[in-house]
Amino acid sequence: MTTTEAGDIRNVAIIGHKGAGKTSLAEAMLYVAKATAKLGKVDDKSSVLDETAEEKEHVCSFEASVAHLSWAGKKVNLVDTPGEGSFLAETRLALAAVDAAILVVSGKDGVQPITERVFGWVRDAKLPCMIVVTKVDAENARPDEVLAEVRARLKAPLAVMEERVGEGLQHRGVVAIRTKKAWLDRPEAPATAAGSPVPADAAGAVEKARGKLVDDVAGSDDELTERYLTEGDLTQEELDQGLRAAVRQGALIPVYFASGVRPSGVAALLDGIVELVPPPTEHPAWSGVVPSGKPGAAPQAAERPSSAEAPAAAFVFKTSIDPHAGRTSFVRVLSGVLRPDATMLNASTGGSERLGKIHSVVGKDHKQVDEARAGDIVALHKLKATLSGHTLSDEKHAFLLSAPELPPALFSRGVRFDAKGGEDKVGNALYRLTEEDPGLSVHQDASTRELVVSGLGALHLEITVERIRRRVGVDCRLGPPHIAYKETISKKATNIEGKHKKQTGGHGQFGVCYIDMEPLPRGGGFVFEDAVVGGxxxxxxIPSVEKGIVKSMSKGVLAGYPMIDVKVRLFDGKYHDVDSSDAAFQMAGSKAFKAAAAQCAPVLLEPIVRLSVTVPSVAMGDIIGDINSRRGRIIGTDSVESQTIVNAFVPLAEVLEYESKLKSMTQGKGTFTMNVEHLEVCPPMVQDKVIKESGFKAEADED
Structure with missing residues (x-):
């Protein structure tokens, strides 16, 4: 398969809220453009884009899917992205790899929380955008109301590109205002892609709509405005050029109406993509850094032009690992030319990667290409250590793209399993999943030894468990992670004896030590002072005494949690020339510590997170009230347009289920971030509850 010149490529990501019809629209685009032989449908599980077992089971996109089609002599690379909030990390990376976005809004449900969120990413990235109102042929469709919602809530400069004929179940099709082509009275298919002349009964409405489009385009440019005021109209060439420029600059967002199921409005949308979306040759220079390659040296800011003549660089925006086919990395070629078997630098890690074969992809159909030039999106197979978000570059001209910041993994759960050997199997499978899922992380808690998986939401982790069960056949489940409590002391104790004396048939065991113990400021750790004089x-x-104390500290005295922020001063002791040993003084140190801790008023420390919640301003009162009920402490609020950001300190134990609560309080419009900030003493009632639930029993020292 031959390569395509950058000027003949269009790269678009299809984004929007879950259930808006993104995948159905993409399937219809592939079908109408003859990229697939039949129309793939999500509901009957025949979609070529939603191909994983979990996506078919839940009828929902959980991964970004890549496909390409040919239309009017141009290659269109489509990236269909998830719209479920738990999987937006893939959407974020996909937007960094394309030249424009298609925002899909349901003609029944209108603007939804994720609609606003992903559109905000598009505007922040200054990406050209098109909007498609879908499901216009569905019962109870309300496309005109939805269009008004888009104007009001997204504050977007819209330019309506089509005149619809018929509403809802009586929908007959669409007429393209700019090109004056019509697709009416039958579903679109490859045979009808060219469209028909505008019927006489729709001509008047189309001319009126064209007048509004000319107004919008003329208003986007001073020169066109002057021409329009002088001539009273724009020529077709002026309209097309002005619209292209306005879309590229973000001054106008074309609006289309479509049904992916019928399909309808698809051909006009494809015309709009190839004629209005800028090719990769017009993409601004890519911003990044040149890695120094020297430890401690700061990287230097750099730009890389989107040109085939520049040194090769590629951004990996998606990784897929198949148990049989292995790892597939989907990349946007930023610059230069990629060739099979070339060796490239992973600028993100400093390692080398040897490229295998290069493929152009539609679902599971992979076609090998001779090379991939700047601007194209292709699949690379069997890269060893390159993950999503990494940059590959020419070894002699290193370049690291400034990748977007991904949503943080805020929802954590402990992984439970009953099968013998399940921990190793599940752990290995989870670590492999983190290589292909940029929103997932896994670690073993140092304090509790529990395997903890973190993601962007409850559904994210549920799907992760389903994947584990399918891939390794181990039945695992999720439970709340154990909170990493700590223990400490709150007052000083002096002259505490630790004595270990044991007589056996041979040598006995004898060791005595005397210690003082006092609390340190938070973060003080453990300090051991040797104040012994006179031998x-x-x-x-003396190190044996310290070792015994440290060992006992690791298990605490209240609930089995490690003890921190303690100073121990060893100032005296006794020994026996024959019976004293390392083991005897370790036991003496342990006994001294436990005796001292009992007199030092031990307390439990709980982790406190800094919580930042962004919500519509009307919900601020409810949010603050809820945080207060969680033992939280409000530390400030900020206002940004119609949004309020509430900042607070809250015990981690009180926000393990915060995602679902926030979603219900804000109808899904609220977002939050949190990170563990410090430790604080638990209130007595909380401490008593934690101790009781721990079931901790102190180990008795040997006599």
Missing amino acids: AVPRQF
Whole structure:
């Protein structure tokens, strides 16, 4: 398969809220353009884009899918993205790899929370955008009301590109205002892609709509405005050129109406993509850095032009790992030319990667290409250590793209399994999943030894468990992660004896130590002071006392959690020339610590997170009230347009289920971030509850 010149490529990401019809629209585009032999449908599980078992089971996109089609002599690369909030990391990366976005809004449901969120990303990235109102042929469709919602809530400069004929179940089709082509009274298919002349009964409405489009385009440019005021109209060439420029600059957002199921409005949308979306040759220079390659040296800011003549660089925006086919990396070629078997630098890690074969993809259909030039989107197979978000570049001309910041993994759960050996299997499978899912992370809690998986939401982790069960056949489940509590002391104790004496048939065991113990400021860790004089404790046994204390501290005295922020001063002791040993003084140190801790008023410390919640301003009162009920402390609020950001300190134990609560309080419009900030002493009632639930029983020291 031959390569395509950058000027003949269009790269678009299809974005929007879940259920808006993104995948159905993409399937219709592939079908009408003859990229697929039949119309793939999500509901009957025949979609070529939603191909994983989990996507088919839940009838929802959980991964970005890549496909291409040919239309009017141009290659259109489509990236169909998830619209479920738990999987937006893939959407974020996909937007960094394309030249424009198609925002899909349901003609029944209108603007929804994720609609606003992803559109905000598009505007922040200064990406050209088109909007498609879908499901216009569905019962209870309300496309005109939805269009008004888009104007009001997204504050977008819209330019309506089509005149609809018929409403809802009586929908007959669309007429393209700019090209004056009509697709009416039958579903669009490859045979009808060219369209028909405008029927006489729709001509008047189309001319009126064209007048409004000319107004919008003329208003986007001073020169066109002057021409329009002088001539009273724009020529077709002026209209087309002005619209292209306005779309490229973000001054206008074309609006189309479509049904992916019928399909309808698809051919006009494809015409709009190839004629209005800028090719990769017009993409601004890519911003990034040149890695220094030297430890401690700062990287230098750099730009890389989107040109085939520049050194090669490619951005990996999606990774897929198949148990049989292995790893597939989907890349946007930023610059230069990629060739099979070339060796490239992974600028993100500093390692080398040897490229295998290069493919152009439609679902599971992979066609090998001779090379991939700047601007194209292709699949690379069997890269060893390159993950989503990494940049590959020419070894002699290193370049690291400034990748977008991904949504943080805020929802964590402990992984439970009953099968023998399940921990290793599940752990390995989870770590492999993190290689292909940029929103997923996994770690073993150092305090609780529990395997903890973190993601962007409850559904994210549920789907992760389903994948584990399917891939490794181990039945695992999720439970709340154990909170990493700590223990400490709140007052000083002095002259505490730790004595270990044991007589056996041979040598006995004997060691005595005397310690003082006091609390340190938070973050002080553990301090051991050797204040022994006169050889009361032989020098070789002083580390033994410390070792015994440290071992006991690791298990605490209240609920089995590690004890921190403690100073111990060893100042005296006794020993026996024959019976004293390392083990004896370790036991003496342990006993001294436990005796001292009992007199130092031990307390439990709980992790406190800094919580930042962004919500519509009308919901601020409810949010603050809810945070207060969670033992939170409000530290400030900020207002940004119609949004309010509430900042607070809240115990981690109180926000494990915060995602679902926030969603219900704000109808899904609220977002939050949090990170563990510090530790604070638990209130007595909370401490008593944690101790009781821990079931902790202190180990008795040997006599």
